[in-house]
Amino acid sequence: MSIQTRRERERAERERLIVAAARELAEAEGWDAVTTRRLAAEIEYSQPVLYSHFKGKDAIMAAVAVEGFAELAAELRAAGTAVPPGRAALTAVGEAYTAFARRRPALYDAMFTLTVGLPFATPEAPAALRAGFEELSRAVAPAAAEGDDPGLLTETYWAGLHGLVTLMRSGRLPEEAHDRRLALLTGRFAAGAA
Amino acid sequence: MSIQTRRERERAERERLIVAAARELAEAEGWDAVTTRRLAAEIEYSQPVLYSHFKGKDAIMAAVAVEGFAELAAELRAAGTAVPPGRAALTAVGEAYTAFARRRPALYDAMFTLTVGLPFATPEAPAALRAGFEELSRAVAPAAAEGDDPGLLTETYWAGLHGLVTLMRSGRLPEEAHDRRLALLTGRFAAGAA
DNA sequence: AAGAATGTCTAGCGCTGCTAGCATTCCGGT
DNA sequence: ACCGGAATGCTAGCAGCGCTAGACATTCTT
Structure with missing residues (x-):
């Protein structure tokens, strides 16, 4: 039994x-x-070894993405809980x-832009992903006006953030005014909370 | 002279x-x-012919993108001028x-996601691109509150639209609630106009 | 009619993700 | 203690990618 477990451990490590x-x-x-x-060169094994762990390159990227979701969720949580709920939390x-x-x-x-194989708005979505959305939601939901679906409002705010980031990263929006655009976006969403 | 122009005409056609x-x-x-x-097969010429017209595949994609900018600008203009300025125009x-x-x-x-070679927020940007932004701006600017930069507000609203679209297209947001998310976004931006 | 110039094609380079098939190595049963 | 079988990782290669060098016609100029 011990040998088996050692192999599994080494395999997981790899x-x-x-x-x-x-x-x-x-x-x-x-x-x-x-x-x-x-x-393959980096891990000092041959190419086919990669395929004994992952179905393909996309699956490797998906694994990296899941790591990212966990870190993003943690950072959002830290930011959202460091200030009192409300407009300040939304900004943070x-x-x-x-x-x-x-x-x-x-x-x-x-x-958010490359991998396509991951499930998102379903229960099968990675836990870290749902956690990140939850953090966002905690900051956004208080800004929902009467009749607004808090979940949809969160998705919409998220889309605004995502749009700002991607358009800036691809050179469509100049980098320097980012802070002011972000403030505008946040202001428009916080308005409902008052 | 005529032969030369005929050749140029044929070349432009190709x-x-x-x-x-x-x-x-x-x-x-x-x-x-x-x-x-x-x-190359589609146009019934060999591969190298493509490179006598464009620097590379990216340049061909950029040419397609410019066509798209013109069409988008036209559609935004049609939508924006069909209704009176204000909230209705922003929605449209x-x-x-x-x-x-x-x-x-x-x-x-x-x-907006693939090609990277085109200039954007500069005077060298394709005219059709600037025209599209101009159309957006006409609808957004009236919603600017005191002290808001109308240009930045337009960029921010644009980012919101872009985020909604890209997250939906890549499966990150469920398609069916798109209209409601769009209404939320528009509502938040129109609020300033009243 | 001979030579220069233009235009197009064939062939191929170095790279990609991915896989079939072969050694080798290690484990469990006698 | 040894041997058969399974598991493991390798070499080599496939089909396709963007792109280009160099040969080949054809066409225009003198």
Whole structure:
């Protein structure tokens, strides 16, 4: 039994290594630089080993994305609970979200623009993902006016943040005015709370 | 002289053909299906011909994107001028924008998520692009509160629309509640106008 | 009619994600 | 203690990608 478990442990360790290498490579040089050959070289195994752990490159990226969801959720939670609920919390969460996206662009891409295989608005969605949405929701829901669905309002605010981040990252919006745009967005959403 | 102009005319015609073929292929099967080989086969020339017209595949996609900017600008203009200025116009423009993105997903991708080579927030940006922003701005600017920069407010509303569209298209937001999310977003931005 | 210039094609480079098939290595039963 | 079988990781290769060098016609100029 012990031998078996040791092998499973080593195997799990190697899987962790693959995900970590993919993430590091992506954060250092972008996802274009993450090829199966480079990844294999990085972990000092041959290419086919990757496919004994993951169905394909997409699955590796999805694993990286899940890591990202957990970190984003944690940062949103920290930001949202550091200030009293209300407008300040909404501002704090919005800033934490966009700061995360700007600090970890490759991670953010894996989470929200590249990978398509992950379930989202369903119960099968990764727990970390739902947790992140929950954090956002806690800050947004108080701003719901009478008759507004808090969940939908959260999704809409989230979309605003996501739009700001992606348009800025791809050069469609100039970087320098980001803070003011974010303040505008947050202001419009906080208005309902008063 | 006439021979020269005939040649130039034929060459321009072929360039038009390349862009049209790329767009059709992308709209029918997605950008992944648009390879230089398939594109060459489609226009019944060999691959290198593409490179005598465009610097690379990206440039072809950029040409398709510019077509898209013109169409989007026209649709936004039609929507924005069909109703009196104010909240109704903001709603109309928002609906026109997201409808365009949902009706022409491949075109939208070329414009806002894939191509990176086009200049945006500068005077060198394609005229059609600036025109589209102008249309958006006409509907948004009246909603600016005292002290709000109308340009930044337009960018922020645009980001909201873009976020809704991209998150929905990639499966992050369920399609069915789109109208209600759009109404929420528009409502929050129209509030300032009253 | 000979030479220069233009235009197009064939062939191929280096890369991608992915996989079939072969060694080797290690484990469990006698 | 040994041997058969299963598990494991490797080498080698496939089909396709964007892109380009160089050969080949054809067309225009002198």
